[in-house]
Amino acid sequence: MKRLLIILMLSGLPFTLPAITSTNDFRLPEPVILEHNRITVGVFPQVELISIVQSISKYPQTFPFLMARDSSEYRMDAARHFGPYSDHPAARMLDRLSLQPGMMNFSAPSNIMLLADESLCVRSDIETDEFVIRRAGGPDSLMAFLELLRDFAIRSSFSEFFAEHKEFYRSLADQAVTSIGTANYIAELENFYGSSQRSYNIVLVSLYGPVGFGNSLLHSDQKRDIYNTMGPRSAKDGRPFFGDEEYLRHMIRHEFSHPFINPLTEKYWDTVKVYSANYEKFPEVARKNVCGDWQECINEFMIRAITTHLAYNDSEEAGNKAYAREKSRGVSCLDELLKNIRFFESERDSFPTFDLFYPTILKVFQDPD
Numbered sequence: 001m002k003r004l005l006i007i008l009m010l011s012g013l014p015f016t017l018p019a020i021t022s023t024n025d026f027r028l029p030e031p032v033i034l035e036h037n038r039i040t041v042g043v044f045p046q047v048e049l050i051s052i053v054q055s056i057s058k059y060p061q062t063f064p065f066l067m068a069r070d071s072s073e074y075r076m077d078a079a080r081h082f083g084p085y086s087d088h089p090a091a092r093m094l095d096r097l098s099l100q101p102g103m104m105n106f107s108a109p110s111n112i113m114l115l116a117d118e119s120l121c122v123r124s125d126i127e128t129d130e131f132v133i134r135r136a137g138g139p140d141s142l143m144a145f146l147e148l149l150r151d152f153a154i155r156s157s158f159s160e161f162f163a164e165h166k167e168f169y170r171s172l173a174d175q176a177v178t179s180i181g182t183a184n185y186i187a188e189l190e191n192f193y194g195s196s197q198r199s200y201n202i203v204l205v206s207l208y209g210p211v212g213f214g215n216s217l218l219h220s221d222q223k224r225d226i227y228n229t230m231g232p233r234s235a236k237d238g239r240p241f242f243g244d245e246e247y248l249r250h251m252i253r254h255e256f257s258h259p260f261i262n263p264l265t266e267k268y269w270d271t272v273k274v275y276s277a278n279y280e281k282f283p284e285v286a287r288k289n290v291c292g293d294w295q296e297c298i299n300e301f302m303i304r305a306i307t308t309h310l311a312y313n314d315s316e317e318a319g320n321k322a323y324a325r326e327k328s329r330g331v332s333c334l335d336e337l338l339k340n341i342r343f344f345e346s347e348r349d350s351f352p353t354f355d356l357f358y359p360t361i362l363k364v365f366q367d368p369d
Contacts, residue, residue, distance in 0.1 A: 041177055047205055072235050119150075214256070254307050261303050
């Protein structure tokens with residue numbers, strides 16, 4: 001009881017204290033996954049758990065576009081099973097943190113959960129991601145939140161619910177693998193960037209809206225586990241549908257590119273920040289819908305140009321479609337970025353990796369009109 005009192009103090013919640021179950025021996029169930037062309041696709045229990053807590057909290061009212069609003073059978077099952085726990089301290093702590101700018105919102109909940117192991121403790125085999133931990137309110141707040149999630153999972157019989165829906169989760173993975181098709185997107189991306197990562201994972205979340213979040217976990221060998229956490233694009237026959245081949249091709253290329261590009265922007269930050277006053281030159285539509293600050297705009301514009309380039313490699317029609325889409329979203333320097341990317345591809349003897357070319361292409365942002 002004393003331990004829980006400390007946890008609730010850290011969480012910032014009122015001291016109306018229910019009897020909390022012991023969480024010492026808690027373990028999450030195994031993920032339901034399939035391997036396909038070096039991509040692991042499936043439902044990861046720690047992310048499914050946080051999506052359930054989000055769905056029964058005030059999160060759908062605060063961020064309605066981030067959560068599913070369909071009447072799928074699974075969503076109804078989750079609401080019936082977990083709805084009685086909507087006032088659990090884990091949901092209340094999530095509500096409090098999600099209302100604070102830059103904290104437990106958008107990609108943060110799922111990214112935070114990827115830091116957790118099967119006991120919902122912070123993993124010891126990866127390097128600390130200070131940015132993600134900060135969005136949980138700091139280390140103490142993160143540990144308090146994970147402890148409350150353990151209690152929520154035990155009280156609500158989350159593991160039993162997950163087991164009951166195992167075949168449903170497997171069917172989602174089957175559908176996604178079928179939609180991905182036979183193309184080897186990992187080989188394509190590694191060839192383009194001139195480097196490789198540790199693993200590539202697509203996390204399917206039925207309770208999310210049509211969104212995608214890219215994240216990565218860094219190991220001591222400086223290789224990353226890459227994650228594309230995504231909600232269904234629509235519902236078909238009362239079931240979540242995560243997209244056709246064209247949609248998943250774009251999502252894989254885009255979200256799996258973030259762990260290649262974002263660290264480069266960090267690495268060359270001294271160069272990047274020199275041009276930061278140019279942020280206001282970007283079209284309002286881009287600043288509103290694509291990127292909220294200068295660093296995010298560099299990452300997004302770079303990746304959107306690269307995925308457009310790769311679409312042109314598929315066909316001129318696919319490239320033109322991607323080009324029109326990104327121009328409509330305010331990627332104003334797309335033409336100059338594409339010109340640089342084509343030069344990079346033609347000079348791979350001089351630039352075997354995109355890392356070596358990055359200082360050159362960053363010059364586009366000196367004058368991004």
